[in-house]
Structures are given as structure tokens and as C-alpha cells.
Amino acid sequence: MPQDSSHMDPTADPHRVVVIVDENSNPFELGCATEVFGLRRPEIGRDLYDFRLCSPEPSTLMRDGFFTLTGVAGLEAADSADTLIVPNRPDVDVPRRPAVLDAVRRAHERGTRLVGFCSGAFTLAEAGVLDGRRATAHWQWADSFRARFPAVHLEEDVLFVDDGDILTAAGSAAALDLGLHIVRRDHGAEIANSVSRRLVFAAHRDGGQRQFIERPVPDIPDESLAPLLAWAQERLDAPLTVSGLAARASVSTATLHRRFQAQLGTTPLAWLTRERVALACRLIERGESRFEMVARRSGLGTAANLRALLRRETGLAPSAYRRRFGPGAG
Structure with a gap:
């Protein structure tokens, strides 16, 4: 059964959030995860999460070669996650390496909460954990996703989908919306508002809002x-x-x-x-x-x-x- 992370004992060890970073991962979504889950919270008086990055390789080239990430834990760190954020990248037609998919499957089997930002939904679907489940992805990849993974109930044109132990965001700023939603789910509205104020970001955009909002x-x-x-x-x-x-x-x-x-x-x-x-x-x-x-x-x-x-x-x-x-x- 999935872990019930909606109530976290503030005296217990912080809930561990682990992000898998893989070749050509998007820096923006990695930054969103770091901002929401990785920063110390002196204004709250305690750390909300134990945040870690891991990668299959000692050196990981990020999207379009912008920079190389080093000095993070090996992929085995994913096995200790309470929440696992899976890698995303713009080249969605390139399969994920088997070691990453195996780590996602193991996490799902032991009840770890899984999160996919943007094209991270492709990683979850490749691992087979989204079959029969609800999910979303960036609107520009909706047709491709549906063709490749017909067993997944793709919800188009929403910011994020919370399907219990698997959560997916449409991409870019929606990663922040989903991150704050998770904080609200774990720690309540007051702490989520505190985190959003530090981010100078809207405290609550509902997941069912449209991805593309016209601004005439x-x-x-x-x-x-x-x-x-x-x-x-x-x-x-x-x-x-x-x-x-x-x-x-x-x-x-x-x-x-x-x-x-x-x-x-x-x-x-x-x-x-x-x-x-x-x-x-x-x-x-x-x-x-x-x-x-x-x-x-x-x-x-x-x-x-x-x-x-x-x-x-x-x-x-x-x-x-x-x-x-x-x-x-x-």
C-alpha cells in the first residue's frame, strides 16, 4: 500500500525526497524540486524534507550540454526514497536506461510516492507503473504519449494530476504548482503558503486549471x-x-x-x-x-x-x- 504522507510527524526524521537526474535532464524542473523540497526553512523552524539528488553516472550532462552535474549520490539512493521524482528530458522518444526504469519499478513496488514533472510522465509510463492510472504531460507531447501508452488515462490541458501515490505535472511552471500541492498535502495550507511566499509564487493554482491560458x-x-x-x-x-x-x-x-x-x-x-x-x-x-x-x-x-x-x-x-x-x- 502507498505510504500515507499526508500527515508527517514534525518530531520524526524528515520525509526523504530523492530526484533522479539522468542524461539530458531539464535544469528548470530540477530547480523547481530543489526550491520546494531542498531548501532549509528557518522561517518555519524545521526542515520539511530530507532532499537528495542521485544519478546513474558520476557525471551527468544536462539538457543541451548547458552544464555537467557531478558530486551527487549514485542511483542506489533512490532505494531509500519516500518520494521519488523521476527524470525528464526533451527527447521523449529516446528510451530511458534500464537501470533508471528498474529503480522506478522497485520504488513503486515498495509504496514510494512517485512524481513526474513534464516529460517525466514518459519515464513513469516506460516503467509500466502508469498503466490504468491517471496522468498528464506537456500539451505538445499529448498525441505522442497517447500513441505510445494507450493504457494510461492521459488528462490533457490540466496543470497536474494527483492520483494518490503517483503525481504528474504538465511541465515548466506546473512543476512548482505540483510541488506546492505536495507540500500542502503533506504539511497543510499554512506551511504551503509560507513556502509559496518565499518563492514569490501563487500559493494555490488548482490542478484542473488549463495548461495554456490565453492572454489577449x-x-x-x-x-x-x-x-x-x-x-x-x-x-x-x-x-x-x-x-x-x-x-x-x-x-x-x-x-x-x-x-x-x-x-x-x-x-x-x-x-x-x-x-x-x-x-x-x-x-x-x-x-x-x-x-x-x-x-x-x-x-x-x-x-x-x-x-x-x-x-x-x-x-x-x-x-x-x-x-x-x-x-x-x-
Whole structure:
């Protein structure tokens, strides 16, 4: 059975994240993994993860020969991972070396959580661990992936897919989205927000958002949603509506919908609901035990609505979320 990493005892040894780096791997996704899982967190007061790099060879030439990576552990380090991030690279038609695929298979068999960024989904599929499973990959390789791996349920045009013990991201910035999603899943919304602030990156983009978001040339000097979003985030406990948000922005509801789709890849109501659920999570983590109060202060209205939406967004009931991420958890 996969390990339950959604609740980590802060007094225990940190969860070990290992990244396999192979020939022609992409430096950007390696940097994303390092930023999210590898940095020390003095602002939190403890290290969230034990982070290691490993490679099949002592010297690994990165993508397009940009640089050579040396001084990392051998591939055997993958056998001690709690979470294993598999290698990706732009030449998806070149098979991975058997030693890497064997390491992925061994990890999967012992219940290690597997993560593929961008073309890392090809590595997972080559290892045979994605058959019958949900996954995503960069939109430009969707047709190739589907043709080569018909047994995988490829979800096109989403940022990332969380299929329990196997998670995949579409690529590039989506690697950061998935990384923060994993931190949120492991340590709760408050710590994930702290990590995102240090990254100066959006705290939560839902995995189901579109990979490619149109950004048409504006027909007015400034149609950014940022002022409206900031205004709404300060008033989540108020009876905000889509028509009210449109009025605040001095546009029609149809125009507001178009701008949300173009700039965020989602709808105003879906964004508002996710922001309220995120606030509810933070309130529970900070010690608010009265769920009716959490529901009112987050704008979710009732404890019943809180239960339904929290379970939908996190997979946990409020009481279970409090046990895992509330004060004194662990």
C-alpha cells in the first residue's frame, strides 16, 4: 500500500525526497524540486524534507550540454526514497536506461510516492507503473504519449494530476504548482503558503486549471484581475457573489468570466470557493475548533457546507483535517 504522507510527524526524521537526474535532464524542473523540497526553512523552524539528488553516472550532462552535474549520490539512493521524482528530458522518444526504469519499478513496488514533472510522465509510463492510472504531460507531447501508452488515462490541458501515490505535472511552471500541492498535502495550507511566499509564487493554482491560458491584447489600459482578487481576499467572510465581483470591477458578469478564464483559467465562482476553503484550512490549522465559526469566517456559511467543500478539495472532513494539521498534530 502507498505510504500515507499526508500527515508527517514534525518530531520524526524528515520525509526523504530523492530526484533522479539522468542524461539530458531539464535544469528548470530540477530547480523547481530543489526550491520546494531542498531548501532549509528557518522561517518555519524545521526542515520539511530530507532532499537528495542521485544519478546513474558520476557525471551527468544536462539538457543541451548547458552544464555537467557531478558530486551527487549514485542511483542506489533512490532505494531509500519516500518520494521519488523521476527524470525528464526533451527527447521523449529516446528510451530511458534500464537501470533508471528498474529503480522506478522497485520504488513503486515498495509504496514510494512517485512524481513526474513534464516529460517525466514518459519515464513513469516506460516503467509500466502508469498503466490504468491517471496522468498528464506537456500539451505538445499529448498525441505522442497517447500513441505510445494507450493504457494510461492521459488528462490533457490540466496543470497536474494527483492520483494518490503517483503525481504528474504538465511541465515548466506546473512543476512548482505540483510541488506546492505536495507540500500542502503533506504539511497543510499554512506551511504551503509560507513556502509559496518565499518563492514569490501563487500559493494555490488548482490542478484542473488549463495548461495554456490565453492572454489577449487588452482593449483597455489595465484589465488585470489583481486589484479585484486582493479586494475579495480581504472580504471572504462577506456575501460575495459573481455579480458583485463584476460590479466591483465595473464590468458585466460575462466580461468577468472571460477575464477569469483568460488570466486564471478558471471561473469566478470556482476561484472564490477555493479561496474560502483555503482560508478555512488556515483557520483550522491556527486552532479554531468551532466548525460553525470556521464556516462563517471563511464565507462558507454552514458547517455542512464546510464539510462538503473541504472533503471535495482536500479529501478530508474538518475533524480529520484538524487532527492532521491542527495545533499539536503529530
